[in-house]
Amino acid sequence: IDSLHELSWEAEPALSLPTLVVVEEPKDRGMRFRYECEGRSAGSILGASSSESSKTQPAIEKVKVTVSLVTKDIPHRPHPHCLVGKDCPHSSLIKLIHIFSFANLGIQCVRRKELEASLQKRRSLNIDPFQTDLSRGIEDIDMNAVRLCFQCELEWEDGKKDCLKPVVSKPIYDKKATTTSQLKITRLNLDRGPCTGKTEVYMLCDKVQKAHPGIVEDCTQGSGHPALSLFGQSLG
DNA sequence: GGTTCCGTCCC
């Protein structure tokens, strides 16, 4: 991830431990989750405010950080999909002391048949940031959305260790899935018309979600009522 | 039996 996740060293009064703060969220859309069978890297998740000219990196100091995927909804359970990248031998990434960046991470989705096995593997790595029940079913896990979860272990001068509370990013959605992808206008015959109405506007869209009627509100009339009703058509 | 989704292939 080319996003900046930084440690805040302001101590919590009771614990006198630093807290983890996500200062740059991952870009939530625009990346397609990739299957392992595609035999390629899964790309690099950009930071939400990343631009062509400036790419940010996570900044971490004197800590051991584990990054893994968890479910979008609370409680954040381990997600069967895997984090992949150069530094990711497993479905999660463990960074040791003095490593600063989390570049080139992608999300590799797991086949339906292999979901259980994937979670079993995560269990064997002992990664369950929020101590949820790993044996629970996978029926209610959204396969088109994940969050990054950052865990941090501090090692003090005297060798003692402390675990910080894990933090999660905002959700990251699969670009390929119709349910989570952004509505895309593929054709539009007009982009304006008189406020007296009666102008027919045709709009063809890709990635139309079933759950949404595809209504665009015309704010110029101030009523808040939909002024245009558009029929979406999936071109797929 | 039609439609949507999944997993894979390939440009």
Add this chain to the structure above:
DNA sequence: GGGGACGGAAC
């Protein structure tokens, strides 16, 4: 590395 195509599975 982004994204379309497509066959078969699932709904």
